[in-house]
Amino acid sequence: MSNAAGPLHVALIGNPNTGKSTLFNALSGQNVRTGNFPGVTVEAKSTTFTVDGQQIHLTDLPGTYSLSPRSLDEMVAVDVLLGTAANMIAPEVVVCVADAANLERNLYLYTQLLDLNLPFVLVLNMWDNAGRKGIEVDVEKLQASLGVHVVTTVADQGVGIADVKSAILAAKNQSLPQRPNLPAELAAAVSDLRSEFDSPPADFLLLRGLLDINGETEKRLAKLTHDKKFLDALNCHREKLATSGFRIPVAESRWRYDWIREHLKHCVVSTQAGQRTLSDRIDKVLTHRIGGVFVFLLTMLLVFQAIYTFAAPFSDAIGWVQDSASASVESVVPPGILRSLLVDGAIAGVGGVVVFLPQIVFLFLCIGILEDCGYMARAAFLADRLMAPLGLNGRSFVPLMSSFACAVPGIMATRTIENWRDRMVTILIAPLMSCSARWPVYMLLTSAFVPDEYLGGWLSLRALVLFGMHFVGLLFAIPIAWILRKFWFQGESSLFVMEMPDYKTPSWKVVGGRVLEQGREFLVRAGTLIFCTSILVWAAAYFPGDHTRLYEVQTELENIEQNETLIDISQEKIDELVAEHNLLNGELIEASYLGQAGHFIAPAIRPLGWDWKIGVAVIASFPAREVVIAAMGTIYSLGADVDEESSDLKETMKKATWADGRPIFTLPVALSIMVFFALCSQCAATLMVIRRETNSWRWALFTFTYMTLLAYAGAWVTVQVGNWLFV
Amino acid sequence: MTLDSLGVGERGVVVSIEGTDTVAVRLAEMGVIDGEEIELVGTAPFGDPLEFSLRGYRLSLRKAEAARVNIEPLKSK
Numbered sequence: 001m002s003n004a005a006g007p008l009h010v011a012l013i014g015n016p017n018t019g020k021s022t023l024f025n026a027l028s029g030q031n032v033r034t035g036n037f038p039g040v041t042v043e044a045k046s047t048t049f050t051v052d053g054q055q056i057h058l059t060d061l062p063g064t065y066s067l068s069p070r071s072l073d074e075m076v077a078v079d080v081l082l083g084t085a086a087n088m089i090a091p092e093v094v095v096c097v098a099d100a101a102n103l104e105r106n107l108y109l110y111t112q113l114l115d116l117n118l119p120f121v122l123v124l125n126m127w128d129n130a131g132r133k134g135i136e137v138d139v140e141k142l143q144a145s146l147g148v149h150v151v152t153t154v155a156d157q158g159v160g161i162a163d164v165k166s167a168i169l170a171a172k173n174q175s176l177p178q179r180p181n182l183p184a185e186l187a188a189a190v191s192d193l194r195s196e197f198d199s200p201p202a203d204f205l206l207l208r209g210l211l212d213i214n215g216e217t218e219k220r221l222a223k224l225t226h227d228k229k230f231l232d233a234l235n236c237h238r239e240k241l242a243t244s245g246f247r248i249p250v251a252e253s254r255w256r257y258d259w260i261r262e263h264l265k266h267c268v269v270s271t272q273a274g275q276r277t278l279s280d281r282i283d284k285v286l287t288h289r290i291g292g293v294f295v296f297l298l299t300m301l302l303v304f305q306a307i308y309t310f311a312a313p314f315s316d317a318i319g320w321v322q323d324s325a326s327a328s329v330e331s332v333v334p335p336g337i338l339r340s341l342l343v344d345g346a347i348a349g350v351g352g353v354v355v356f357l358p359q360i361v362f363l364f365l366c367i368g369i370l371e372d373c374g375y376m377a378r379a380a381f382l383a384d385r386l387m388a389p390l391g392l393n394g395r396s397f398v399p400l401m402s403s404f405a406c407a408v409p410g411i412m413a414t415r416t417i418e419n420w421r422d423r424m425v426t427i428l429i430a431p432l433m434s435c436s437a438r439w440p441v442y443m444l445l446t447s448a449f450v451p452d453e454y455l456g457g458w459l460s461l462r463a464l465v466l467f468g469m470h471f472v473g474l475l476f477a478i479p480i481a482w483i484l485r486k487f488w489f490q491g492e493s494s495l496f497v498m499e500m501p502d503y504k505t506p507s508w509k510v511v512g513g514r515v516l517e518q519g520r521e522f523l524v525r526a527g528t529l530i531f532c533t534s535i536l537v538w539a540a541a542y543f544p545g546d547h548t549r550l551y552e553v554q555t556e557l558e559n560i561e562q563n564e565t566l567i568d569i570s571q572e573k574i575d576e577l578v579a580e581h582n583l584l585n586g587e588l589i590e591a592s593y594l595g596q597a598g599h600f601i602a603p604a605i606r607p608l609g610w611d612w613k614i615g616v617a618v619i620a621s622f623p624a625r626e627v628v629i630a631a632m633g634t635i636y637s638l639g640a641d642v643d644e645e646s647s648d649l650k651e652t653m654k655k656a657t658w659a660d661g662r663p664i665f666t667l668p669v670a671l672s673i674m675v676f677f678a679l680c681s682q683c684a685a686t687l688m689v690i691r692r693e694t695n696s697w698r699w700a701l702f703t704f705t706y707m708t709l710l711a712y713a714g715a716w717v718t719v720q721v722g723n724w725l726f727v
Numbered sequence: 728m729t730l731d732s733l734g735v736g737e738r739g740v741v742v743s744i745e746g747t748d749t750v751a752v753r754l755a756e757m758g759v760i761d762g763e764e765i766e767l768v769g770t771a772p773f774g775d776p777l778e779f780s781l782r783g784y785r786l787s788l789r790k791a792e793a794a795r796v797n798i799e800p801l802k803s804k
Contacts, residue, residue: 065753065756065757066756068752068756070749070752101783102782102783102784104758104782104783105757105758105782105783105784108756108758135783212752213747213748213752214748248747249747249751249752249755250743250744250751250755250760250761252755253755253756253758253760254755254760254761257758257760270783280768283768283769283778283785284769287769287771287778288769289770289771289772292772293772377787381771381776381778381787382771382772384771384775384776384789385771385772385773385775385776394776495749495750495753495789495792496776496787496788496789496792497750497753497754497757497786497787497788497792498786498787499757499784499785499786499787500778500784500785500786500787501785
């Protein structure tokens with residue numbers, strides 16, 4: 001398996017909240033490769049470094065309390081460890097990270113790993129915290145007792161990292177550590193099962209298959225045997241074990257915990273047992289029924305404020321840079337296809353990616369701090385009840401709340417959700433939360449078409465509509481989450497069996513590293529996709545029209561602008577040219593592939609009371625919802641630089657009529673457009689981030705389809721009810 | 728009695744866990760095993776979920792999950 005010249009393959013694994021990622025980053029330095037394990041949403045991180053001339057290839061496995069896979073995502077760790085994962089070489093050494101202050105619980109995973117019969121390094125991280133809690137671990141005795149190389153570290157301060165590296169090298173040639181002996185009846189069952197196979201799989205798989213009822217290993221083994229009777233054989237063995245006193249599942253835990261306690265007995269002393277620690281005292285306040293809720297609301301408000309308000313000036317600055325870049329291109333490149341491609345395609349595309357960065361940075365700054373100091377688990381604890389109607393647990397609160405500012409960072413924040421079903425459901429409903437990009441659409445239509453009246457003399461009708469629109473998506477999220485669970489993510493209901501880690505001072509190195517990593521990944525992996533989408537949409541809006549006359553007018557207008565004082569030209573003539581320019585733009589968009597698509601879907605949107613122009617605007621807003629306003633401006637020949645405050649646009653829309661003179665934009669139609677935008681997924685960035693986070697086009701396509709259907713149905717109902725009420 | 732009926736600050740000894748499903752497995756993996764001493768240290772605003780202390784660490788469980796654990800109550804210290 002191992003070869004002297006090649007790199008040494010090492011896997012890193014540990015419980016959640018042990019600082020495993022911090023240790024990984026400390027070991028790897030800059031040289032990290034990220035990707036996904038094939039076919040699943042689990043992120044794969046690996047790095048290569050050299051110790052004493054020996055290259056070491058380190059793979060980071062997801063943090064887990066145990067090695068009893070209950071989903072394909074959890075199965076990844078087992079496959080990597082056994083060397084059965086695609087394109088991966090079996091590890092020759094395993095590094096297991098444990099929280100030094102919580103050894104007993106942490107060693108549970110370690111004893112399961114021991115069944116792999118691989119050389120180990122046991123890292124006791126957060127050594128300083130154990131000391132503060134009065135927990136004394138005799139490392140020498142522990143090494144002797146477990147028969148494994150034990151290293152102590154404070155990973156976020158870089159303490160003990162070199163020792164881990166040299167321990168990895170040494171471990172390769174050391175004897176295997178002590179492991180709990182299988183109870184005789186269990187060993188017999190495993191060897192019986194082995195005989196069911198022509199070419200038996202690893203004993204580890206057989207053991208897990210036996211111990212994990214309805215687990216992923218069971219399915220894997222059943223597939224290997226091609227025999228339906230295999231599951232019967234498994235159940236038969238389980239029953240036999242139960243009658244001999246080994247009742248699955250509790251018996252395994254009991255057997256392992258007994259072994260752990262026996263082996264820790266003389267190695268760990270707690271000098272402050274039973275006393276309240278500092279962490280306990282902080283917890284008393286932060287999970288208090290009133291005080292805790294107050295701090296929680298304040299913290300969440302701050303997080304929301306950070307992505308909504310603090311990030312805004314940075315987004316504005318990016319917009320400013322984008323405008324200046326466009327202006328400098330325009331000053332050099334004459335009107336024509338090249339300028340259009342550069343300004344409306346490339347620069348707008350890059351801007352459309354970078355504009356998300358401030359929100360991502362601020363959100364992950366908050367999440368990084370909250371996670372590293374231990375508050376995130378408390379936030380999930382306090383918010384758990386709120387998530388119950390969605391069938392999710394408290395971990396989904398921060399991602400969903402963030403999605404009210406923007407679904408892109410919100411979906412990225414679902415990485416803090418450990419259970420993959422919960423994570424998938426959260427990702428798929430996050431785009432329903434009313435993000436800030438919907439605001440301009442609501443504003444434009446409300447101020448133009450909702451009467452400025454007050455219900456009962458004090459309740460503004462406009463405010464009521466704007467307020468209501470923010471809840472449309474949330475309202476639909478509840479049944480959608482239920483349906484997703486019922487048909488796509490059935491199986492185990494959402495659990496909240498979770499450790500509440502000790503509080504600690506957040507490490508700026510850890511938080512900063514996290515922010516950098518997320519920002520870089522977004523730019524590289526989602527950014528390129530978003531950029532390509534905006535180029536494609538540009539092309540669809542540009543071709544196949546003939547732009548010759550448009551550019552002539554544009555050149556003339558720019559010429560006038562630059563030589564204002566030299567050219568003697570009447571204001572009427574200029575207005576005429578501007579009007580022609582806007583008219584040509586409107587005609588060109590109608591003739592473009594995008595416009596043709598608008599005409600094509602016209603019959604489909606006719607029941608909504610929408611004409612083809614609304615259709616074009618909706619399709620043109622695929623890159624981002626707020627684009628619909630500029631698209632409306634272009635189609636109504638007002639130019640693209642209109643915004644939601646533009647009275648020209650409002651007046652033009654009010655005047656738009658069908659062939660028979662009926663107005664197009666009635667109140668029900670305006671409301672239906674708002675409902676459509678509340679529920680649709682017209683946001684390429686969100687879809688690309690879904691693709692990236694779920695590692696599959698399928699879920700991006702799924703989201704687009706279900707949200708578009710939902711939006712259409714919502715708009716239709718709105719128009720029907722509206723017509724019945726108001727007309 | 729079951730684990731969810733402890734009052735804040737009260738302790739009990741685990742007697743058994745009901746069932747063999749994921750909840751039962753997860754509870755056992757987290758060290759909720761017969762003979763183990765466990766204390767309720769706090770609850771979230773609506774009385775759910777609950778925060779327990781066992782084996783020197785803090786564990787949070789929903790009421791429904793805690794109801795799966797049979798316990799023998801202990802006299803307070």
